[in-house]
Amino acid sequence: MSVCCNSEYHLFTLCTETKSHNVDCYWPNPLVESYIIRIHKHFFSNCTIEEVIWVDPPDDTLTILILIPVFLTLAMIALVVWCSKRSDLLA
Template sequence: MTCSLGEKDVICTTVLPGLERQPMQKATLHAALTRHTLFYVYFVMMSCFSLRCLLFLWNFLHFFNTFVTTGLSAIDKANLKPRVCNETALLIEIEKCGDRFQRDMMQVDPHNWCNLTHFIRDYNVFSYCTEWSAEDIGCYWPNPLVENYIIRVHKLFFSNCTVEPILWVDPPDNMLALLILTPVLLTLVMTILVAWYSRRGDILA
């Protein structure tokens, strides 16, 4: 506690232990403020025997928690720094990931390079390695640099895995005529039946 002489009174200021150090983490600062506040509120509650007094303390604690959380969030936003991506370091790291994936693929029979079941675990490790490297350096994932490198890896190992094009062939003329005439005849028959039943109903009426 530090005291100073004012114009009329002596002004004393209490510095909570642990809060005078710079800087502190958000969670640590919030815990320290809450702990010391609850410590003082506890002694006030010892002399608080009415419902109105307890409600006042409850509202005070709620207001205090909201105030501290909002203030610390504002501090976080003020200290937020934009991410700077070091593309040179990122390229070095993803090349390490690619080298490891190439070593793993060399242990797979080239005839099975188009069968994902033979190397799905290795490919998953490669993908996770690029993601972790990008985030560790401070880059977003995915990003154009990583995508271009992955495309190069795909061209190296999976360029011959293209699916053969499907050639669509028209059915024979007989089958085509049958497919066209069947719905036409069914529509004509249904129209005749509806007209016949309607005319018969009018005659019986």
């Protein structure tokens, strides 16, 4: 949704919530909820939804994103093995 529609809908929701509390009506309730849905369908039906198009990263970036965790895992394994051998020498 565009920013305008989100802002207007947010203000409308806050207004209805405030008014329902003013008349000692619990929030949310089915009557107020159906009213909000009717208002939303009537006034915000023209909001365009911008669809996000997901694209794969370039091959270089993808390779780096795959190799970094692999190398970190290998480095941690090597560090654990090295530290365990080192503790045997110190004991």
